[in-house]
Every structure is written in structure tokens, then in C-alpha cells.
Amino acid sequence: MTFFERLGSLDRRWIFLFIAIAVTVPLLLRRPAPVVPSPIVQDLYDAMDALPPGARVCLSLDYGPSTVPENDPMAHAITRHALKKDLKLYAMTIWATGPPLIANLMQNVIATDFPDKKYGEDFLNLGYKVGNQGLIQSLTSDFKGQYTADIGFGDEYPSTPTTRLEMMKPITTIADFDMVIAIGSGFPGVKEWVQFAGDPTGTPIGGGVTAVEAPLLYPYYPQQLQGLMGGLQGAAEYERLVTDNYPEFAEQAKTALIRMFPQTWTHLVIIGFVILGNISYFSHKRCERKLAGMPTVTT
Numbered sequence: 001m002t003f004f005e006r007l008g009s010l011d012r013r014w015i016f017l018f019i020a021i022a023v024t025v026p027l028l029l030r031r032p033a034p035v036v037p038s039p040i041v042q043d044l045y046d047a048m049d050a051l052p053p054g055a056r057v058c059l060s061l062d063y064g065p066s067t068v069p070e071n072d073p074m075a076h077a078i079t080r081h082a083l084k085k086d087l088k089l090y091a092m093t094i095w096a097t098g099p100p101l102i103a104n105l106m107q108n109v110i111a112t113d114f115p116d117k118k119y120g121e122d123f124l125n126l127g128y129k130v131g132n133q134g135l136i137q138s139l140t141s142d143f144k145g146q147y148t149a150d151i152g153f154g155d156e157y158p159s160t161p162t163t164r165l166e167m168m169k170p171i172t173t174i175a176d177f178d179m180v181i182a183i184g185s186g187f188p189g190v191k192e193w194v195q196f197a198g199d200p201t202g203t204p205i206g207g208g209v210t211a212v213e214a215p216l217l218y219p220y221y222p223q224q225l226q227g228l229m230g231g232l233q234g235a236a237e238y239e240r241l242v243t244d245n246y247p248e249f250a251e252q253a254k255t256a257l258i259r260m261f262p263q264t265w266t267h268l269v270i271i272g273f274v275i276l277g278n279i280s281y282f283s284h285k286r287c288e289r290k291l292a293g294m295p296t297v298t299t
Helices: 003-007 012-029 039-048 065-084 099-113 133-139 190-201 214-220 231-245 255-293
Strands: 058-064 087-095 123-128 179-184 205-209 227-229
Touching: 012 065, 012 255, 039 065, 039 133, 039 179, 039 190, 039 205, 039 214, 039 227, 058 065, 058 099, 065 205, 065 214, 065 231, 065 255, 087 099, 123 231, 133 190, 179 214, 179 231, 190 214, 205 214, 205 231, 214 227, 227 231, 231 255
Parallel strands: 058 087, 058 179, 087 123, 179 205, 205 227
Antiparallel strands: none
């Protein structure tokens, strides 16, 4: 048997070992992947970047713990970009699993990276409301009717009626926001924000979704979606834009970039084994044909 023929009978445990190495070594090195932003992510970044200081951005975290590795870097990158631009950030969720994600965002991103930003003046936690797409639709006519009070932030900022919050005074409907960014992983999510908020009111909508959901939303771009982050790759691309334009975030805003590096090497290992497997298969078939064509020796 030739070398390539022997590959066809390679113990699969060797493949598992190579995959483990391809994942572990890059993670230990913590090296950011060399990603190049795609047009759909660049457009989302540009739309956010074009907003003037003081513009109002509604950030809806519509996902759960199972997709945190993909969705959290998106939400964190958007938050850093928005607050660095001095935009007003309104965090909310239409998923019951969303409130802890908002709390984590405010504690580990806003409070850490933007200690000068003040709750109620620069950012707000509106929390969770039940209703799915029905809630989104109701926000097009009466925002304060749904959000009568905020959630607050820690002991220093308890829950307050929205009528007494300075950031809520100019808000009557979803159309009073300059942009809505929905980070989602299913239903209801980005599509429902487009259909029930963006289309009826003309409010610009951007988003970020898991990799498996992204192809379903591409038809909405660029007419109904300003841009879209698709999976960990999209999150890494947005992080690249943020870190390139704001070097002070070079250490914090690279979670997706670091996670993309082992993913890239793992894909290369898989592709390599696929190629070697095909070579082994055709080499084996070629040997079989040669043996079939040899004359039979009789005694």
C-alpha cells in the first residue's frame, strides 16, 4: 500500500488529536485572527459612526445563554462604539433570558470601559417585556405605555418611572430613536424588528445574529437592514473596525477576534483531512483497477 492508501485506514483518534491541537494552541496564544470586514458589517459600522453625538440608539439583546459566545461580542462591540461616539444607549430585551445579559453588559463593559458615563444620562436599562412581535408593534404607537419604569443599575440607581427619566422625555414611539440594533438568535429577533418596527416607521435597523440565522436575513440588506453581523465572523469583523479606529479598546474588544483564530485553524485541519481522504480514496480505486487488469496466473 502507498502512503496515501494507508491514510484511508487512519485511526480516527489521530484526527481528534489534530483538531484538539488546532483549537488549544491558538486559544493559549490568544492571538487575534486577521479578519477583513465584509461590506455588510462595514455598512453597519458606518451607519453607527455617522450618527451625531447625542443620537439615540435602542439596543435589544434578544438571545439566551446558548448563543452568548457568538452574540455577546456583537453587543459589546456595538456598546463600545456607541458610547465612544457619545450616543445615548437604551438597552432592552424581548426575551426572558435577556435581563442577565443586559446586567453583564453594563457591569463588565460600560462600568469598566466608560466610568465617566452616567446611568440615566448616557445609558438606560429598560429590561424585559413580554409580547414578542406584538410588543414591537405596540412600540410604534406608545413606547412609554409599555415601559412605564426602567430596571435601574445597582443599588445606586433604583427603578424609576420613565416619566421622570431625562433620557425618556423625547421618546414617544420607536420612531424617536435614530437607530435600533437588535442582537438575536431566533424568534422573535432581527426579522421581527425589521417587519414590525423598521418597515412601518422607517426607523433604521441593524443587527447581529448567529451564523445559522444570517443567510435568512441577507435578503433584507441593504434596503431594510443597515447592516448585519453574522456569527462569530461578523462579530470579529466589527471588533476589528472598533479596535482599528479606537486603539484604546485593543485589549478589551477582541473576544471574537481571539475565538476566530482557533476556528480558522480547525477549519484548515478539517479541509486538509478532507483533501487527503479524497486522495486516499482515488489512489485506492486506481490500485484496484490495476489489480483487476492483471492476468490471472494458473498452475
